[in-house]
Amino acid sequence: MTEQVAIEGSDDAPVDPDDLDDVAVVRPTVNEWLGARTLPQILLTCAVLLWTAYFTQRSLDIHHGLGTSSYDSGLYDQGMWLLSRGEAPFITLMGRNMFGDHTSFVLLLLVPLYWIAPGAWIMFFSQSAVIAAGAIPVFLYGRRRLESEWFALIAAGTYLLHPAVGWANLENFHPDSFLGLFIGVALYAALERKWKLYGAFVVLSLLVKEDVSLVIVPLGIWVALRRSWRIGLITVFGSLWFMFTAMYVVMRGLIGQPTLNAWRIPFSQPGDGTGAAARRLIDTAVTNPTQLADHLRADGRPWYLWQMTSPFAWIFLRLPSVAMISALVLFTNVLSTFWYQYQVQYHYALVAVPALAIGTVYALGAVKSKVTVQSLEVPLRAVGIGALALSSFVAAFMWSPMPWGRTVLFHGDPDNVYAVTMREIIEEIPAGASVAAHHRVTPHIAYRTEIYQFPNPFRVVLYGPDRELEGIRLSERADRVDFVVLPTSEDENVADDFAVIEAAFVEVAANQFWVLYERDRSDPLPGN
Structure with a gap:
C-alpha cells in the first residue's frame, strides 16, 4: 500500500507538488509508537x-x-445544565439567553458530560x-x-x-x-x-x-x-x-x-x-x-x-x-x-x-x-x-500564580467555615425550587430553571439586555421565588432590599453566617 507524503520545504517557501513521491507507509504498532517517544x-x-x-x-x-460567583461561573453552569436537559439556555442569573450574551457554541461540546456526571x-x-x-x-x-x-x-x-x-x-x-x-x-x-x-x-x-x-x-x-x-x-x-x-x-x-x-x-x-x-x-x-x-x-x-x-x-x-x-x-x-x-x-x-x-x-x-x-x-x-x-x-x-513565585496566592479552602455553613443551608432547598441567593451561593445551586442573584428579581441589578430596567421589580419572576439565601453579615448590602419583601418570607433555617427564607404564600409580596 502506498500514499503520498509531502516533502517538507523551507518555512516560507511553498512546497513544490513535484516533490511529492509515492512511498510505502508502514504503520507502527502501539508498542513501537510508545517506544519511539523521546524524553x-x-x-x-x-x-x-x-x-x-x-x-x-x-x-x-x-x-x-x-x-x-454568578458571573462568570454559575451562569455557564446553569446554561449547560439546561441544554443537557433539552431546555433553552435562558440564564436567569443574568436575564438573557447564554448564546445571546456570547455565541459560545463551543460549550455544546461539554453538554454530554452533564448527562453523565453534572458538576x-x-x-x-x-x-x-x-x-x-x-x-x-x-x-x-x-x-x-x-x-x-x-x-x-x-x-x-x-x-x-x-x-x-x-x-x-x-x-x-x-x-x-x-x-x-x-x-x-x-x-x-x-x-x-x-x-x-x-x-x-x-x-x-x-x-x-x-x-x-x-x-x-x-x-x-x-x-x-x-x-x-x-x-x-x-x-x-x-x-x-x-x-x-x-x-x-x-x-x-x-x-x-x-x-x-x-x-x-x-x-x-x-x-x-x-x-x-x-x-x-x-x-x-x-x-x-x-x-x-x-x-x-x-x-x-x-x-x-x-x-x-x-x-x-x-x-x-x-x-x-x-x-x-x-x-x-x-x-x-x-x-x-x-x-x-x-x-x-x-x-x-x-x-x-x-x-x-x-x-x-x-x-x-x-x-x-x-x-x-x-x-x-x-x-x-x-x-x-x-x-x-x-x-x-x-x-x-x-x-504568574505559580507556587514558587512572589504573587500572593489564593488557593481556596473548601472546608472554611463560610463554605461549610453555606452547604448546610442549601441542603434544605428542594430540587427545582426557584431561588434568589447571594452571588457566592448561586454557583452551588445553579441546576434549576430559575436561580437569581439577589436582589434580582425583586430589584433589577445587572440583569437582562435592557439597562432601562435597572432598579425595577420583575413582578412575575419575583412572585415565583420560593427561597432566599442571604448572609447574616450586615455589611453585605442586602438588608435594605430584603427589608422590602421580608413580610412575605419566613425564616426556615439559619446558622452563624447564612439564613434561608421560604416564601409564605399566605401573604402577598409587598409592592406587587
Missing part, C-alpha cells in the same frame, strides 16, 4: 498533565471555598486541560523550526509560564480558555501547511465567541500573504461573515441587539450602539489624536503590554509577522474602557498568547544555529533560547 516528548506530556491536575484542583478548591468539575477541568494543551502546538512547531526538541520544550514552557495563561485558569470559567489550544493549533497548521487541520481549528476558534475574528482575520491575512492567498481570503471573509452573523442574526435575534459591550469603546455616550460608538472613536482619532494617545497611555495600559510581551524577551521582533497576528487583540484590549481587558490577570489576555509564543519560535528559527566570531563558534540560537527561558522564568516569578 522531551515525555516531559512535555508530564508538564501538561501536571498543569491540568494542579490548576483543576486549585480551581475546584476556590469554587468550593466560595471563591466563584463544576466539568468547567474547571476542561478549562485547565485546554489551556495546558496550548503548549503542544508550540512544541510541535518548535521541534522542526528550532531543529531541537529540547529547544521546543523550553518554548512550550514559556507558554505555560506566561502570566496570562496561569491567571486564565483561575478566573472563574470562560469559554475563551479554549482559544489557548484552538488558536495555537490553527497557527501551527498554517505554518506547516496542514490545511485540513487548519480549517478545523479555525472553525472551532470561531465557535468560541463572536469576536474571535479579531485574531482569525489577522491570521487569514498572514496566510494569504505567506502561504495560500485563496485559503487566506476564505479565512478572512469567512470569519467576518461569521462575526456578522453571530452578532446581527444570532445575538440580535436573542437579545434584541448585536452586542452589549458598545460602552467599552472609548468616547462613546450612554445609549450608543456599536456603530455610533465606533464613529465617535474615529472622529476623536481624526480631530483630536492627542486625546486618544492620552487614553492609550492612561491607567497602566503600557504596563499591560510590557507584561504580555516581556516573557518572550521580545525575540519575536526579529521576524515579527507571526507574533503580529495578536496585535489587533492587544490593541483592542488596550483601547477598551473596561479595566479588566488590559490586565494580565483576566481571560482577555490569554487570546494573544499563542501567537506571541509561536511567533517567538518563528523568529528564533531565523537565527543562525551558530556564528563564528574570531575563530570561535557561538551557538547563537542557544543563546536566544537561554534568554527566552530566563525572561520567561523571571516574568513567571514576578506575575
